[in-house]
Amino acid sequence: MITVISGTNRRQSFTFPVARQFFNLIEKYTSEKVKLLSLENLPLDLFHTGMYNENGQSKSLVKLQNEYMIPADKFLIVMPEYNGGFPGVLKMFIDACSVREYSKTFDSKKVAMVGLASGRAGNLRGMDHLTGVMNYLGCIIMPNKLPISQIEKIIDKNGEIAEKESLNTIKKHVKDFIAF
Secondary structure, X not given: OEEEEEOOOOOOOOHHHHHHHHHHHHHHHOOOOEEEEEHHHOOOOOXXXXXXXXXXXXXXXXXXXXXXXXXXXXXXXXXXXXXXXXXXXXXXHHHXXXXXXXXXXXXXXXXXXXXXXOOOOOOHHHHHHXXXXXXXXXXXXXXXXXXXXXXXXXXXXXXXXXXXXXXXXXXXXXXXXXXX
């Protein structure tokens, strides 16, 4: 199974539409089961002081981890740049999932990354930072990370990247990820 993660809880960002486009392309190019997890929809009871104790974790987190994280063989993470890094909610979600069933959740899982930014670098720093975190957790990172720069200029009114050159790059990234 492949889980595509939209890595921000910010409403009406470009992240979810781009993650949805990756999800649709992965479904198109593979027969594997694919799920889309948007951090926009995280339950409010997920993060609290007891989240670092396996017995104190919310039922909502356990359900998300059991449905999206543990059964996945691969993760494709789409994340915007926040202050030269990646969103804190993504780090908190990863941290929370590392408390229970650590190995089943992360060990030897393959991870691809897509960075989004308004600027020129396409969240390269954020992807580098997340690479270090995911390596620490025992994941295998796809070397070809995809930075998407000036996102607001290449996304259409339907929330999709329709610009031909960018779309071809995305399709190649998806095919490489499936083969990874």
